């Protein structure tokens with residue numbers, strides 16, 4: 001079943017104390033009776049305390065990344081099993097910052113997806129074109145290739161554990177947002193691309209989130225589009241009142 005989702009990606013922000021403060025504020029300000037799924041993704045070191053803090057709330061916890069390997073000599077890495085052992089069952093994979101700064105290729109990402117699914121985790125799979133791709137009118141091609149190379153190796157039944165997040169790189173952290181029409185146009189293309197390979201049931205059921213400078217001021221209009229099922233929020237997720245306003249726009 002397609003679900004409305006609003007997820008906050010905290011990136012490399014908030015130490016332990018600041019994490020607790022923000023979580024407390026969110027518990028206070030976020031709606032308790034909303035049908036949408038609300039998710040926050042603090043940093044690795046604060047995940048366990050976030051799970052603890054949010055135990056009796058309607059707010060889920062996601063990791064921002066994980067290793068493609070199950071275990072072994074991979075200094076600095078975090079495995080799916082480790083995340084699950086502290087109660088984290090959702091992971092963001094393929095964020096453009098992981099692709100750009102940590103050289104995560106479609107090949108690596110497809111392995112991460114496989115490992116996450118094998119461990120029964122829900123994957124928020126991120127992808128999106130750069131500004132030059134849009135200027136060269138290659139944005140549909142780029143997005144289709146990212147989906148095919150990083151994700152489309154999965155089986156039909158795996159889609160229950162997949163959430164898509166379209167994040168045009170030129171709109172992330174820049175204050176520049178795709179217009180609601182641009183978002184809808186791409187989300188529709190994404191859904192049709194999924195339909196083409198996996199059929200209508202999968203295409204209709206998958207949630208497609210938009211990410212890139214979503215703010216309280218623009219959330220409602222973006223979320224009103226028929227193929228936009230929610231958002232992946234960066235900067236505005238770090239302020240409880242802004243995140244709450246965005247959640248209330250769904």
Ligand code: PGA
Nearest residue numbers: 172173212213233234235
């Ligand atoms: P932003 O980030 O909302 O700060 O643009 C979105 C994201 O990177 O997920």
